[in-house]
Amino acid sequence: MDIRIQRGWMYNRMLGRDFNPEWLVGVNQFIEFAKSNIQSLGSRQIRCPCRKCKNKRYADYEEVHAHVLANGFVADYWYWTCHGEVQPYNLNTNIRASSSDHIMEDEEDNRYEDVVYDAMRGGSFDCTVGDTMNANIPPNAEAQKFYEILDAAQRPLYEGWNTQSELSLALQLMALKADYNMAHGCFNRMTQIMKTLPPKENLVPNDLYKAKKLVSKLGLSSKKIDCCENGCMLYYKEDQHLTKCKFCKFERFKSSKLGRDKRTSKPVPHKRMHYLPLIPRLKRLYASPKSAPHIR
Numbered sequence: 355m356d357i358r359i360q361r362g363w364m365y366n367r368m369l370g371r372d373f374n375p376e377w378l379v380g381v382n383q384f385i386e387f388a389k390s391n392i393q394s395l396g397s398r399q400i401r402c403p404c405r406k407c408k409n410k411r412y413a414d415y416e417e418v419h420a421h422v423l424a425n426g427f428v429a430d431y432w433y434w435t436c437h438g439e440v441q442p443y444n445l446n447t448n449i450r451a452s453s454s455d456h457i458m459e460d461e462e463d464n465r466y467e468d469v470v471y472d473a474m475r476g477g478s479f480d481c482t483v484g485d486t487m488n489a490n491i492p493p494n495a496e497a498q499k500f501y502e503i504l505d506a507a508q509r510p511l512y513e514g515w516n517t518q519s520e521l522s523l524a525l526q527l528m529a530l531k532a533d534y535n536m537a538h539g540c541f542n543r544m545t546q547i548m549k550t551l552p553p554k555e556n557l558v559p560n561d562l563y564k565a566k567k568l569v570s571k572l573g574l575s576s577k578k579i580d581c582c583e584n585g586c587m588l589y590y591k592e593d594q595h596l597t598k599c600k601f602c603k604f605e606r607f608k609s610s611k612l613g614r615d616k617r618t619s620k621p622v623p624h625k626r627m628h629y630l631p632l633i634p635r636l637k638r639l640y641a642s643p644k645s646a647p648h649i650r
């Protein structure tokens with residue numbers, strides 16, 4: 355069912371002069387959903403999706419509940435992506451989201467490690483880890499990258515300091531840069547200063563280039579998938595060769611008069627999405643203020 359129908363209540367706050375009962379139930383469901391996604395991350399604070407806070411402010415559940423009741427939801431917040439929900443663009447992630455992905459693990463020892471494994475399962479890495487390990491043969495290039503990033507997720511920033519790994523620090527620094535629009539030079543000065551802090555052999559990234567290089571290994575193969583202009587479907591798997599939307603009959607490609615891709619001379623789709631296999635788990639990390647300072 356279309357999410358706008360399924361969650362139609364979200365923007366049907368009033369019924370005459372009273373609250374719409376369906377709306378009240380829905381808001382409760384939303385709060386419960388947000389709670390269930392955040393509790394295992396050891397926090398009580400969630401982003402407030404009310405019209406005033408617009409998911410930019412954190413608050414306790416109770417406060418968020420009150421805000422939403424008073425102000426309503428920020429526009430177009432159909433998918434609760436700031437609260438751990440995965441927008442089901444991708445069919446694979448969708449299946450995972452409905453099965454294991456919403457079952458929150460108790461342990462959250464190394465959530466970055468999980469991110470790496472997710473990236474692997476989601477197809478970011480084209481390798482069969484088991485085989486490579488058993489056979490004891492040199493891993494192929496993809497597998498090599500996977501091991502490197504897994505290593506970075508596991509490697510403490512320095513000996514005996516397990517609260518921050520090489521990868522988690524790099525991710526957080528890059529998010530900081532994005533959040534505050536930090537200049538490239540400022541980033542490098544900052545990491546240079548951090549580098550001088552004891553102990554000497556810490557794994558603070560040398561500069562922005564190094565941090566980016568590490569983090570980019572996570573999202574190796576972002577895929578492009580055409581989708582219906584109206585958002586009805588993806589041209590994916592068994593539908594990958596269709597040229598019209600199954601539902602609204604909208605053409606997949608722009609008319610040839612408008613031209614073709616200059617490089618590939620293939621027809622140009624009206625709409626295309628880029629899909630990163632690891633995004634669900636990162637989104638959940640991002641939903642928590644404790645671990646939020648990550649990728650945007």
Ligand SMILES: [Zn+2]
Pocket residue numbers: 402403404405406407408418421422
């Ligand atoms: Zn609010």
Ligand SMILES: [Zn+2]
Pocket residue numbers: 582583584585586587599600601602603604
């Ligand atoms: Zn359509």
